[in-house]
Amino acid sequence: MLTKTSILRVVSKLLIPPIMLFALYVQFHGDFGPGGGFQAGVIFASAFILYALIFGVDNARKVAPAWLTRLMLAAGLLLFAGVGVFTMFLGGDYLDYSMLSKDPHAGQHLGINIIEFGVGTTVAGAMITIFLIFDGRLRAEKKD
Amino acid sequence: MNMFSSAAIAILVTMLLVLIRAFKGPTVYDRILAANSFGTLTMLLIAVNGFLSERPDFLDIALVYALINFIGTIAVSKFVHFKDLAPPLPNNDPGDI
Numbered sequence: 001m002l003t004k005t006s007i008l009r010v011v012s013k014l015l016i017p018p019i020m021l022f023a024l025y026v027q028f029h030g031d032f033g034p035g036g037g038f039q040a041g042v043i044f045a046s047a048f049i050l051y052a053l054i055f056g057v058d059n060a061r062k063v064a065p066a067w068l069t070r071l072m073l074a075a076g077l078l079l080f081a082g083v084g085v086f087t088m089f090l091g092g093d094y095l096d097y098s099m100l101s102k103d104p105h106a107g108q109h110l111g112i113n114i115i116e117f118g119v120g121t122t123v124a125g126a127m128i129t130i131f132l133i134f135d136g137r138l139r140a141e142k143k144d
Numbered sequence: 145m146n147m148f149s150s151a152a153i154a155i156l157v158t159m160l161l162v163l164i165r166a167f168k169g170p171t172v173y174d175r176i177l178a179a180n181s182f183g184t185l186t187m188l189l190i191a192v193n194g195f196l197s198e199r200p201d202f203l204d205i206a207l208v209y210a211l212i213n214f215i216g217t218i219a220v221s222k223f224v225h226f227k228d229l230a231p232p233l234p235n236n237d238p239g240d241i
Contacts (some may be wrong), residue, residue, distance in 0.1 A: 008218065012218075015214070019211050022207065022208070022211065024205075026204070026208070029204075032206055033201040034201050034202070034204055034205055035204065043160070043208060043211070043212075045167060046211065046212060046215055049215060049219075050214075050215045050218070053215070053218055053219055054218070061173070
């Protein structure tokens with residue numbers, strides 16, 4: 001933890017919640033403006049990376065333990081594929097969003113939002129995992 | 145020639161000056177500051193370009209750029225200072241997948 005740099009600590013404490021909020025904005029506003037699941041996931045993960053940079057990887061690991069990032073990686077993909085298979089059970093093709101609701105337009109809207117949420121979850125988990133893995137590798141190299 | 149295109153040209157000229165500082169910079173801190181300023185100017189250029197092409201949605205992208213630029217600068221500064229992004233810690237968590 002950077003104990004001597006109080007400006008950085010205070011500024012990042014102030015900045016982390018808006019970054020996460022902005023990630024959610026990019027996530028759910030993606031069908032009207034620039035954005036989408038991947039970008040939102042990266043922005044969400046960058047909040048965790050900022051936290052890990054300032055407050056140390058140990059504290060970041062307490063917030064995002066291995067089981068959580070692992071779960072995020074799998075759950076997003078499961079959500080994506082699950083919607084696809086679910087529409088097949090409803091009588092459409094794979095990822096045929098029109099089946100999700102009586103009104104095809106509303107169904108497509110709902111479908112793309114769920115899919116993008118899955119993408120965002122997986123990407124956020126992957127980005128956090130990549131950062132923490134690099135840290136773990138450095139630590140393993142230092143040990144030898 | 146409207147206001148936004150002249151602003152864009154001014155920003156491009158400033159970016160060139162900042163790039164020269166980044167390449168010449170005697171110390172590493174000059175380079176970090178130049179990279180940070182280049183990021184800020186890129187953000188401004190994105191915003192101005194959004195108004196030039198009459199698509200104010202570009203402001204969202206400029207906001208993202210500002211946030212990521214801040215984190216990038218902190219990461220580079222920390223790496224230069226400590227020679228490591230995250231100092232080694234006592235417990236034995238290898239990162240995990």
